[in-house]
Amino acid sequence: MTPGRGRAVDLVLRLMDHQLVGPSGALLGNVDDVVLREDRSGLLVVGLVTGPGALGPRQPGLLGRSIVAAWRRLDPRERPRPLMVPMSHVRDIGSAVTVSDHAERVLHEAAGLEQWLRQHVIGRIPGAKAGDDRLAGTATYAPDAHEELDRPEGTRLLSTLVGAGVVDPGRTSMGTVCEVRAEAFEQSGPEVGRLRVTGVVFGPRTLGGELGYRTLTDQGSWPLARGFRWWHRDDHEVPWGQVDAVDWEGRRLVLRGHGGWRHPLGVSGAGG
Incomplete structure (x- = not known):
């Protein structure tokens, strides 16, 4: 793909x-x-x-x-x-x-x-x-x-961002980054080209997310998918534009506001 x-x-x-x-x-x-x-x-x-x-x-x-x-x-x-x-x-x-x-x-x-x-x-x-x-x-x-x-100077690594703490403007903890979403924007031939980060998914739990149950609706059997959807009912996706600051050394993201974020599956509640 x-x-x-x-x-x-x-x-x-x-x-x-x-x-x-x-x-x-x-x-x-x-x-x-x-x-x-x-x-x-x-x-x-x-x-x-x-x-x-x-x-x-x-x-x-x-x-x-x-x-x-x-x-x-x-x-x-x-x-x-x-x-x-x-x-x-x-x-x-x-x-x-x-x-x-x-x-x-x-x-x-x-x-x-x-x-x-x-x-x-x-x-x-x-x-x-x-x-x-x-x-x-x-x-x-x-x-x-x-x-x-060689990796250019001044660049960052995804592994630093994943697992970073997420806080609201009042510095209240909102969970940790578990997924980062991006999109292609400059493909002009057979190469994929650079991707632009569009948002981050964060939440209090990680189990099952690495298998795709956090962001994919057609992953696994229906009972298992429903169970993991309930498990990740408190996850949120926030657009990258709503990230106010990134402390790469301290591994922390500060958001611009609080609330109004969507679930990464575009649903609300456990059952979806």
């Missing part, structure tokens, strides 16, 4: 941890995080990052620190940074995320190091995931190659 202009994309549900594949069908790793950039038009999705350097910071405590430390120690570059696939090199967003031929070549070159790390380091850390499906084949990574795919 290549999102057309104005079509909504749930970033956590549709991108995070999804398989990256090339036009040839080669498995190239997973989407370990999503890169965001703030500008005068709002908050934009500008790229996807993959590899232990992006996966590690999302893991808790010692597990995350161990993954990042091993990656930095073994990466041959002087200043290792996770590679970013710009959205101009993303061809399709479906059950997997398809990238361009150029992105496939770059990620395949980096796959040798990542595969070795996942097999010999990450896979031996209790609680870490290092499934063979994340990468295929072996390759030699060239130091300092493809600097144009």
